[in-house]
Structure formats: C-alpha cells, structure tokens
Amino acid sequence: MNPKGSIDLKSKPQCMIHASFVYTAEKVVQKKGRLLRESDLVPLKDGAVVYDSRRVIWVGPTSKIPKKYFKIKVLDLENRRAIMPGLVDSHTHLVFAGSRSNEFASRCAGASYAEIASSGGGIQSTVRATRDASFEELLEGAIRRVKVAHAFGVRTLECKSGYGLQHDAELKCLRVVQSLKQQFPYMTFVSTYLGAHDVPRERSKKSYFDEMIHRTLPVIRKQNLAENVDVFIDDGYYSLGEGKKVLTAGKKLKFKLKVHADELTNTEASALGVKMGALSVDHLLKISRKGIQALANSRTVATLLPGTAFSLKVDFAPARALLDSGAQVALATDFNPGSCYSLNLPFMMHLGALYMKMNAAEVFAATTLNAATALGLKNKGAVLPGYDSDFVVLPYAQFEEMIYRLAW
C-alpha cells in the first residue's frame, strides 16, 4: 500500500487520475453503514479525485474532470491501482512498555490465563513495565507501532490508556498520544482514557475508583488529554454498576463514551452502553439477544475484534446476528500485548469475511465509515467532496484483494 505520508500540508489542489476504481462509499453513506449488500460497494470505474491537503474537492470519471482543474498537479494511476478511504482502527491499546512473548510461549504450551496471571504475568506485567518506562521510551515504542499501522493503510487510530492504573502513569500514556498527533500530522489520533481497564493490585478498588473519578478525570478534561472514556465491564473487572458510575462521571465532564462489553461473560454491558449513548460497545463475544436488539435500534456502533477471538482461540462475536438486525458494525484490531499483538487491520477484514461471514461491503464499511462513526468522526470513511483527503492508494486494482490476502 502506498502511504500518502509525504503530504505537503500547505499543498494546492492536486489530482489523481485513471484510478482502476474509486471506492467513494456513496451508497454506504446513504445507508448509514447498515444492512449492506455486496453490490453496495459500487466503485467508480476509471475514476479521478481532486483534493487538497485537507479535503476531497471533486470525484468522478477521469473523462469528466472539470476544465478548471486541468492545470493542477496530476498523478496517473494507469488503471492499475484503486483508491479507497483511509482505514480507521477504532480500538487499540497502543501505548505500553515491555513484551509478553514469554507468556505467549507458556500459553502455547497449555498454561491458562489464570496461571499466567498468578505467576506475575498478564496485564500486571505490562502495568509494571509501563509505569517504569519514561515518557520518551513509551513514545518511541508508540511511534514504531504507528508506522506499522500506517503501512497497512490505517490513517486514523484510536489509542487507549489503561496500562498505568495510577494517576501519573495514566496521564503519561495519554500525553504520548497527544505527542503522536504532533509526530504524524497526516494521521488522526483519538485518545481514550481507560483507567478502568483493571484494578491495580497494590491498593483497594475503592481508593482507585475514587482517584479515577475525582482526580484523574478532571485533570484529563482540563488538559484536554482524551476525547473518550472507556470501561472494562466484566466478571473480575468492573461490575455493571461500577461501569455505570465511571461512564456517568465521564459523561458529566462531556467525554464521549466507549465500553468493553460482554467479552468474557454476558453482563448486559452492551445495553448499558446503548442506554448511556456510548459511541461504541466493543468485543460482544457473549452479547445477548436483548443486547443485539438494543444495538439495532440505536446509534451506538457494535465494534468487533476478531483478532482477539482468533488469538485466544474462542468463538467469534455473532456478527451475522448483529448485521442482520440492522446494527452498525465496525471491525478493529484491539492491538494489545496480551490477547492480540497485531496492527494488521486487513487481516481483521480477512477474519471478518472468513469466520464471521461478512460480505465485502460490510467489511469495507466496518473499517472505514462505521469505524469513524465509532470515534465520533463525521468527515471520514468516504471519498466524496467535503470528506477528509486521507484516502489510500492501493497497490492493486480492486478493494477485494485487501480482504483476500492473508496477513500481508
């Protein structure tokens, strides 16, 4: 995939012509990313796109470019390469230190998650390493990862905190995300506070809970360090009632909400997320009929993370039931050091198609328009006038090739 990384931020209008296809997503936008048929992709053949550094200006057949654009800088794609909206990875745990490769080896040898955790591994080992790491070390690791995501066609990345589990360490991670915005001005980053990812082992849940709500959240708001607040509602983490308190505190401070919901057990956290107007509820491996119905009748996006189910060797989320009920479905990597060490969003598309029976239009929408909706971003996910010009030029003629390729 050709990164459009060297974009000149003060550029005048430019033009790409003879794209084999331009995946404008016009029909996907019209249908609000729901109940899509394969035929809804309707790409524009031999297309052209006029754009500047911020927005798409004109899209249409190459033969119909308006005369006023004849003199601008042109790149000819020779009908061999397609254009599609930049991919949006709407759920990652990008900022952390340390490696859990040893733990992976133990897992392959048959150790359970509980056994790994009781021997000092699991999330607590990442928490220790993240607390010990300097801001610069965390930033360096994050930069390396962003470059990997970019090479896969990702132009928008959500990044969660959640491996600090303590006031200063959580703020340090969120500041890394702010710094990424400076480092990669041609990409978009959305920052999410996930202090309620787990409970720190060295103190009581109550004292940490009070710190999150009364100390950390107000500082994040004041310093504008995050757009969203997220909480992991599940057995052994935060209860439905505790999750509701975190989300209510976030809402009061005008954060947008996200929920890690119904992953290990069904707690009806998806329905809670819908009720509270969350942008998305994520995971949903154990979602109930009631949760699916709640999502179908709401604006909350159902974000599915097939790489995690694949990596943990558990059943995938009921994507077809969600899609057929009319829910708006996104796919994301859930990149994290424990249960899915991958930033390969096209691989998640492959899993979505192969194991969750999603059609090409559903997979397309799930990683563009619907993922942008899951982040509250309105100008992304289509190559149409007025949308952001962070589209990608594919090294092949058709989008379907991206789904077809296995992990590359």
Ligand SMILES: [Zn+2]
């Ligand atoms: Zn997650």
